[in-house]
Amino acid sequence: MSRKIVLWVSVAILGLFIAVALAAPLLAPAGPYAITGKPLQAPDSDHLFGTNEVGQDIFAQLVYGARITLLFGFCSALLAVVISTSVGIIIGYYGGIVDEIVCRAIDVVMPIPMFVLLIALTTFFSPGVLQVSLLMGLLGSVHGIRIMRSQVLSVARTSFVEGAKAIGASDFHIMFRHILPNVMPLVMVKFVTTSQHMLVMGVGLSFIGMWDTSTVDWGTMIQNAYSGGGVALGLWWWILPPGIAVVGISLALALIGYSFEEKFNPRVGVNRI
Amino acid sequence: MTETKDGVAGVQEQPQSPRALLHIDGLKVTFSSRSGPVRAVDSVDLILREGERIGLIGESGSGKTVTGMAILGLLPVNAKIRGTIRYGDHDLLTAPDRTLQQIRGNEIAMISQNSGNSLNPVMKIGDQIAEPLVIHRLCPVPDARREAIRVLSELGFDDPELAATRYPHEFSGGMRERILIALALVCRPHLVIADEPTAGLDAQVRARILKLIQSQISGNRTLFLITHDLGAASFLCDRIAVMYAGEVVECGLAKEVLSLPLHPYTQGLIASLPSAGLHPIPGMSPSPASLPRGCRFCERCPAALDRCDCDHPDLFLTECGRQVRCFHYD
Amino acid sequence: MIELEGVSKIYSRGFIRREQTVAVDNVTLSVKKGESFGLVGESGSGKSTLGRLALRLIEPTSGTVRFDGRDLSCLSRSELRRTRPRMQIVFQDPDTALDPRMTVKDCISEPMKVWRLAMPAEQKERVVGLMDLVGLQPDLIDRYPFELSGGQKQRVALARVLALKPDFIVADEPTAALDLSVQAQILTLIKKIRRSTGLTLLFISHDLQVIGQMSDTVAVMHKGKIVEQGRTRDVLENPNDTYTRHLVEAAYESSAWMGKNR
Numbered sequence: 001m002s003r004k005i006v007l008w009v010s011v012a013i014l015g016l017f018i019a020v021a022l023a024a025p026l027l028a029p030a031g032p033y034a035i036t037g038k039p040l041q042a043p044d045s046d047h048l049f050g051t052n053e054v055g056q057d058i059f060a061q062l063v064y065g066a067r068i069t070l071l072f073g074f075c076s077a078l079l080a081v082v083i084s085t086s087v088g089i090i091i092g093y094y095g096g097i098v099d100e101i102v103c104r105a106i107d108v109v110m111p112i113p114m115f116v117l118l119i120a121l122t123t124f125f126s127p128g129v130l131q132v133s134l135l136m137g138l139l140g141s142v143h144g145i146r147i148m149r150s151q152v153l154s155v156a157r158t159s160f161v162e163g164a165k166a167i168g169a170s171d172f173h174i175m176f177r178h179i180l181p182n183v184m185p186l187v188m189v190k191f192v193t194t195s196q197h198m199l200v201m202g203v204g205l206s207f208i209g210m211w212d213t214s215t216v217d218w219g220t221m222i223q224n225a226y227s228g229g230g231v232a233l234g235l236w237w238w239i240l241p242p243g244i245a246v247v248g249i250s251l252a253l254a255l256i257g258y259s260f261e262e263k264f265n266p267r268v269g270v271n272r273i
Numbered sequence: 274m275t276e277t278k279d280g281v282a283g284v285q286e287q288p289q290s291p292r293a294l295l296h297i298d299g300l301k302v303t304f305s306s307r308s309g310p311v312r313a314v315d316s317v318d319l320i321l322r323e324g325e326r327i328g329l330i331g332e333s334g335s336g337k338t339v340t341g342m343a344i345l346g347l348l349p350v351n352a353k354i355r356g357t358i359r360y361g362d363h364d365l366l367t368a369p370d371r372t373l374q375q376i377r378g379n380e381i382a383m384i385s386q387n388s389g390n391s392l393n394p395v396m397k398i399g400d401q402i403a404e405p406l407v408i409h410r411l412c413p414v415p416d417a418r419r420e421a422i423r424v425l426s427e428l429g430f431d432d433p434e435l436a437a438t439r440y441p442h443e444f445s446g447g448m449r450e451r452i453l454i455a456l457a458l459v460c461r462p463h464l465v466i467a468d469e470p471t472a473g474l475d476a477q478v479r480a481r482i483l484k485l486i487q488s489q490i491s492g493n494r495t496l497f498l499i500t501h502d503l504g505a506a507s508f509l510c511d512r513i514a515v516m517y518a519g520e521v522v523e524c525g526l527a528k529e530v531l532s533l534p535l536h537p538y539t540q541g542l543i544a545s546l547p548s549a550g551l552h553p554i555p556g557m558s559p560s561p562a563s564l565p566r567g568c569r570f571c572e573r574c575p576a577a578l579d580r581c582d583c584d585h586p587d588l589f590l591t592e593c594g595r596q597v598r599c600f601h602y603d
Numbered sequence: 604m605i606e607l608e609g610v611s612k613i614y615s616r617g618f619i620r621r622e623q624t625v626a627v628d629n630v631t632l633s634v635k636k637g638e639s640f641g642l643v644g645e646s647g648s649g650k651s652t653l654g655r656l657a658l659r660l661i662e663p664t665s666g667t668v669r670f671d672g673r674d675l676s677c678l679s680r681s682e683l684r685r686t687r688p689r690m691q692i693v694f695q696d697p698d699t700a701l702d703p704r705m706t707v708k709d710c711i712s713e714p715m716k717v718w719r720l721a722m723p724a725e726q727k728e729r730v731v732g733l734m735d736l737v738g739l740q741p742d743l744i745d746r747y748p749f750e751l752s753g754g755q756k757q758r759v760a761l762a763r764v765l766a767l768k769p770d771f772i773v774a775d776e777p778t779a780a781l782d783l784s785v786q787a788q789i790l791t792l793i794k795k796i797r798r799s800t801g802l803t804l805l806f807i808s809h810d811l812q813v814i815g816q817m818s819d820t821v822a823v824m825h826k827g828k829i830v831e832q833g834r835t836r837d838v839l840e841n842p843n844d845t846y847t848r849h850l851v852e853a854a855y856e857s858s859a860w861m862g863k864n865r
Contacts, residue, residue, distance in 0.1 A: 159699040163760070166660060167714045167767065168687030177713075181704045332782035333753070473779065475645040475809035476853040501783055504857040545787030547812035548858035553787035557752065 007259040013252040017245070021066035028060030032216040036060075043237050050237035052221075053228045061216050062241050068217035069206075070249075072133050073199030079137025080144060080198070081191045085183070087141070088148025089175050093156050099149075106142055114139050114201075118210065129211050136198060144190055148183065155182045189260045196253035203246050218242040291323040294464055294495050295344070299356035302339050302348065311561045313339045315519040316356075318588075321464065326496040328506035328527060330542075331516035334558055340516075341468050341499045345383060346373045360464075379409040382462040384454060384486070386469045391453060392441040398452050399425075399437025405460050424455045428489075450482055454489055465490050466497045471505050483508050503543065507531050515539050518559050518569040521588065525595035535597045537574045568600070576601065604636040604771055604803045605657050605690075610666030611827075612652055626652040628827035629666070634820075636770075639797060639804040641818030641835060643811055643850070649827040650807045651695075654773040657805060658690050659683060670771070688718060688767040695776040697756035701748040707734070707759050708744045714766045733762040738792060754785035758792070765796065773805045778813070790817060811854040815839055823847045 020027065030036055035055040036047070043050040049058035091099040118135065121127070127135070155161065156179060164174045205211075206219025213220055225231075225239035302314040314336040321327050331337040342348050344358055344365060358365040360381070363372055377383075385391065393401055402421035406412055412420065418437070425433035428451045441449055457465060467486060471479045483505055490496045498509055506513050507527055514524040515536065523536040534540045541554035556573040559565055565572065571581040578600055589602045612627040627649045634640040644650045655661045659668055659675045668675045670690060678686065694700040701710055711733055712726045721729055731741055737758040748756055757777060764772060774793065778786035790813065797804055806817045814821055815835055822832040823846065831844040842848045 159694045159696060160702045162660065163692070163694065163700055163763075164702075164713070166658065166687060166692045167717060167763075168684045169713075169717045170684065173717060178702055182702070332784060476811065476850060476857065477645060480853050480856065503783070508857075542783060545784045546858070547786075547790075547810065547816045551787045551790055551813075551816050553791045554784045555788075557754070 003259060003262070006255055010252040010255040010259075013248060014256065017066060017249050017252070018070065020063050021070050024063040024067055027063050028057065030057065030060060032056065032061040032064040034060070040235060040238065049241045050235075052224060052238055058221075058237060058241055061221055062218070062245060065217040065221055065242065066245070068129060068215060069199060069202055069219070069246075072129055072136075072202040072217075073195050076133045076136040076140060076198040076202070077191055077195040079134065080140035080194050081187060083138065083141035084144030084148050084190070085180075085187050087145050089152050089179055089183070091145075092149045092152030093171070093175055093179060102145070103149075106145055109139075109142050115204075118205065119208075127211060129215065129217075132205060132210055133202075136201065140194060140198060144194065147190065148186065151183045151186050152179055155179050185260070189257055192253055192257040192260060196250050196257065199253070200246065200250055203242075218246055291325070293320050294323050294325075294360070295319075295321040295497075296359040297321075297340070297344070297356070298359065300340065300343060300358065301355040302336070302343060303353045303355075304349075305351050305353065306562070308562055310353075312519055312564060313352075313561050314343070315564075317516075317521055319514060319521070319524075321495050321497060323463070323495055324493045325512065326490070326498065326510045328498040328500065328510035328513035329516060330500060330503065330506055330513055332501050332542075332558065334518070334561065335516040336519040336561075337499050337516050338468065341383075341466055341497070344466060344497075345377055345381060346370075375409065378405045378462070379411070379460045380462050381464045381466065382457040382460065384457045384465060384467040384470055386472045392449060392456075394441055397438055397440060398444070401441075402437075402452065402455050402459055405456065409460055411460060420459065424459055425452075428452075428455055446478070447481060450478075451485060454485055458489055462494070464495045464497060466499065468499045469501070470498075471500065471502045479505070503531060503546065515542075518564060519561060520569070520598060521596075522570065522598040523596065524588070525593075529593070529595065535591070535595055535602065536570075536599050537576050538570045541573070541575075568598075604634055604638075604671055605805070606633040606667075606669040607631060607653075607657060608667050608669075610653075610656055610663045610668060612649075612656060612661065613664045625827050627656060627663075630824075630827075630829050632822055632829060632832065634771075634803055634805055636803055637801050638820060639806060639818045641814035641821040642805060642807045642824060643809065643814045643821060644824035645809055645850075647826075648824040650809075650824045651775050653824065654692065654775050654805060654807050658687075658692055658773060660692070688714070689769050690771040690773075691764040691767060691769040692773040692775060693757070693760055693764055693777045695779050697753045697760065697780060698748075700760045701756055703748050706745050706747055707739075707751075710748075710759055711762045711766055714763060718767070720766070729766070730762075733766055734758075736765065736796070737762045738788070752785075753781050754789060757781065757789055761789075761792070761796075768800075769802060771803045771805070773807065775807045776809065779808070779810075786813075793817070811839070811850055812858060823850065 033056060036057050037051045037055050039051060039053050039055045041047060041051045041055075047057045047059060049062065052058055052061070087102065091102050114136070117139065118132065121135070161174060161178055164178055203219040203222070206217050207223045209223065213223070221242040222239065225235070228238070230238040297317055297319040300314055300317040301312070304311040304313055317336070317340055319327070329337045329340060339348065343354060346365060348354065354366050356366070360376070363376070365373065365376075392398070399418060399421050402424060403414070403417035406417040406420060407414055422433045422437050425436050430436045430448075441452070444452065470482055470486060474482065486496070487509055496509065498506060500506055510527045512525065513527045513530055514521045515530070515538065516522065517538050523530060523534065523539050530539065531543065534543055538554070543549060544552040545554055554573050559569055559572070566585065567583045568574070568577075568581040568586050571577050574581065580600055584600070586598050586600050586603070588596045588598045590596055591602050608631050610627060610630045611625070614624045614626060616622045630653060642650045642653060652661065656663050657668060670686065675683065675686075705713070708727065708730050711730045715721045715726050715729060730744065734741055734744065739755060739758050739762065743751065743755065748759070751759070777793070778789050781789065793804070794817065796802070806814065808814050818835050820833065821835045821838050822829050823838065823844065824830070825846045831838055831842065831847045838847065839851055842851050
C-alpha cells in the first residue's frame with residue numbers, strides 16, 4: 001500500500017514540475033530576463049523567491065529554466081532509449097558477427113568518461129543546448145544497449161518467437177510485434193532512470209558552462225549564485241531554489257523508476273503455488 | 274507386513290498394527306485471492322503408519338502438492354489452514370518455527386522433482402551430505418564427515434573418500450540423483466516425502482530413480498509419495514489415495530485400486546493411459562475458486578446419478594476395505 | 604512428403620579450441636504423405652533437433668532436407684518463408700509457446716494477419732471456428748495465456764498452427780508437460796484432426812507407449828543416430844536393436860502393473 005502512495009506522490013511531483021514548465025508564460029509573464037526589482041532582494045509578495053544579482057526574478061528564472069533543463073533531460077533520454085532499444089533488439093535478434101562487432105565497439109567506448117569527451121568536444125566548437133542534448137543521447141545509449149540486448153536475448157530464444165518464425169512471420173514482424181512488447185517494461189524503466197541521469201547531467205554541464213551561459217536554466221542559475229558569492233553571503237533564496245528543484249525532480253524520477261521496476265520485473269514476485 | 278486398515282480415524286485398529294507416524298485430520302487449505310477464496314484442499318484425512326508406503330495421486334490442481342507442503346510448513350503466508358497434522362506430540366500446523374526447523378530434514382525429509390539439479394555447485398559433495406547432520410547437531414563435524422563417507426559407500430560409490438572431495442559437476446546425472454537421495458536420508462528421517470520424483474523424466478532415468486527410492490527407503494522408514502505417475506505409485510506404494518479437486522475420492526491398497534478402480538475418476542484416469550488406449554475424460558477439473566455444489570466429478574462422470582448434482586458425497590467405506598467418494602457405493 | 608538424407612547437425616563452440624557436439628548423426632528417413640511417423644528416444648538423443656531440421660528451423664551441417672520433393676536448402680530466404688505455412692510445429696512447453704502479451708484471439712489470428720488469409724472482419728469468425736475445432740470454449744477468446752491451463756494453452760497453440768491449414772506438422776513432445784487426463788484429450792484431438800484433414804504428422808516423444816498409440820511408423824533415436832526403423836507394431840513386438848529392446852522393456856515394466864487392463 002505504501003509503495004503505491006510513494007508512486008503516486010512521485011508522479012504528482014513530476015507532473016507539477018512539467019506543468020509549471022509548460023505554464024511558465026502564465027506564471028511569470030515578464031520573462032526570465034526582465035529586471036523587475038532591486039538586486040538581491042529577499043523573497044516578498046512580488047518576487048516569490050527573491051531576485052538575483054541583477055534584479056531578475058528568481059521564480060521567473062526557475063520556471064523558465066525548468067523548460068530548458070527538463071527538455072534537455074527528457075529529449076536526450078528519449079534519444080538514448082530509442083537508440084539503445086533499436087540497436088539492442090537488432091543485435092540481440094540476429095546475433096552473429098554484427099552482435100560481436102557492436103559489443104566490442106561498446107566495450108571500447110564505455111570506459112571513456114562522458115564528461116571528458118564532451119569537454120574535449122567543446123574546445124572545437126561551442127555547441128548549443130540542442131546539440132549537446134543530441135550528443136548526450138548518443139553517448140548515453142551505449143550503456144543501455146547492453147541491458148536491452150540481454151533482455152532481448154532472453155526473449156528471442158523463447159518458443160513463441162521460434163513459433164512465430166515457424167509460422168513464417170518476417171523478421172521485422174517478430175522484432176516489432178513480439179520482442180518489443182515483451183521488453184517494453186524494461187524500456188519504460190530505462191526511460192525514467194535515464195531521464196533522471198540526463199537531467200542531473202544537464203544541470204552539471206550547464207554549471208560548468210557547456211553552452212551559452214546567458215541561457216537561463218537551473219545549472220546556470222546555480223553557477224551564477226555560486227560564483228556571485230551567494231553561499232558566502234548566506235543569500236539562501238538565490239542558491240537554494242534551483243538546487244532543491246533538481247533534487248526534487250531527480251528524487252521523483254528515481255522513485256518512479258524503482259516502483260516500475262518492482263512492478264515489471266517478474267523475478268521480484270510473490271511465491272505462487 | 275502386518276495388515277493395515279484404511280486411514281480414517283474411528284476405524285477399529287488391530288493391536289499389532291504399527292503406530293501412526295503422521296495423522297492428517299480434516300486438513301483444509303484456502304488461499305485468499307483477488308477473485309475470492311480458492312479452496313485448494315478440502316478436508317483431507319490420512320494416517321501414515323510407520324514403515325508404510327503411501328501414495329497421493331492427483332493431477333495438477335487436485336491439491337496434492339499443497340497437502341505435501343502443508344506437512345512441512347512450506348505454504349505461503351496467504352494460506353488459511355484448518356485442521357491438524359499430528360506428528361508425535363506436535364501439531365505441525367501450529368508448531369513454532371524452531372520446532373519445524375528441527376523436524377525438517379532431520380525427522381521428515383523431502384525429495385523433490387528434478388533431483389539431479391538441486392545440488393550446490395560450489396560445495397564438495399562430502400560437505401553437502403554432512404551438512405544436515407551438522408545443522409541438526411546430530412553429531413560433531415568430524416563424525417558427520419565420516420557418516421557422509423559411509424553413506425556414499427552404501428550408495429555404491431567406488432572410492433567414497435575420494436568422491437566426498439569432489440564437486441557435483443564431476444559426477445554424472447545418475448550419480449547426482451543418488452547424492453540427492455543420500456542428502457535426504459543422511460539424518461535417518463522417519464518420514465520421507467517424495468514430491469513428483471519422476472516428473473519429466475524419460476523411461477530409463479525414471480526406472481533408475483524408482484529403484485533407487487525403493488532400495489533406500491526400506492525397513493521402518495515411511496514413504497509419502499506425491500505423484501501423478503500411476504506406474505511409480507504402483508511400484509513403490511502399499512496404499513494410495515486419489516485426489517480430485519481438493520478431496521480424496523478413493524483410498525485403498527495400491528494393487529487393488531489400480532487393478533479394480535471403483536471411483537469413476539480413477540477409472541477414467543487409468544483408461545486415459547496410453548497403454549490402456551488413451552481414452553480421455555471429457556471436460557476439465559473444476560477451478561478451485563468455483564467448486565460445484567454436488568459431487569465435483571459429476572460434470573465429467575459417465576455414471577452420474579440425479580443426486581450427484583446437488584448432494585456432495587462423503588467417503589463411503591465398502592466391504593473390501595476401500596473408501597470411495599461416490600453415491601454408487603453408499 | 605519429407606525426406607532427410609544423410610542429415611547431420613554438429614554444434615561447435617569456441618574460436619580457438621573447437622568443442623564439437625554431434626546432435627544428429629547422418630540421419631536418413633522419409634515420411635510419406637498422410638503418414639503418422641513417430642520419433643522416439645530419450646532426452647539428448649537429438650530427436651527435437653531432428654524435428655526442427657525437418658522444417659529447416661535449424662540449418663543442417665550436412666545432408667539434404669526435401670519437402671514435397673523440393674530441396675529446402677535450395678530455397679532463398681523469402682521462398683523458404685513462403686513455404687512455411689505448409690509445415691508447422693507444435694512445441695513441448697505450453698508455458699513458453701505463446702506470447703504472454705497476446706490474447707487467445709491475437710495468437711490464433713496472427714498467422715492470418717501475417718499471410719493476409721482473411722479480412723479483419725472474417726478473422727474473428729475464423730478464430731471462433733478454430734477454437735471450436737480444438738475444443739476451446741469461445742468465452743476464452745480474450746484471455747491471456749497466464750489465465751489458461753496447460754491443456755488449454757496447447758489447444759491454442761494447435762489452433763494457431765491449424766489456422767494455416769498445413770500439410771505437415773511436427774509435434775515435439777506436445778503432451779510431456781501435461782497431466783495424464785489432459786494428455787489423453789490432446790492426443791485424441793490430434794488423432795481426430797489428422798483423420799479429418801489427412802495431414803502428415805511427425806510425432807516426437809520419449810514415451811514409447813504414446814508413440815505406440817499415435818504413429819504407424821516409428822524410428823528410434825539414440826545419441827543422434829537412428830538405430831531402428833519400421834512399422835510401430837513390428838518394432839514394439841520384435842525389436843532388433845539392443846537399445847530399442849531396452850526401451851521396450853522399460854516401457855513394458857512401467858505398465859506391467861496394469862496387467863489385465865491392457
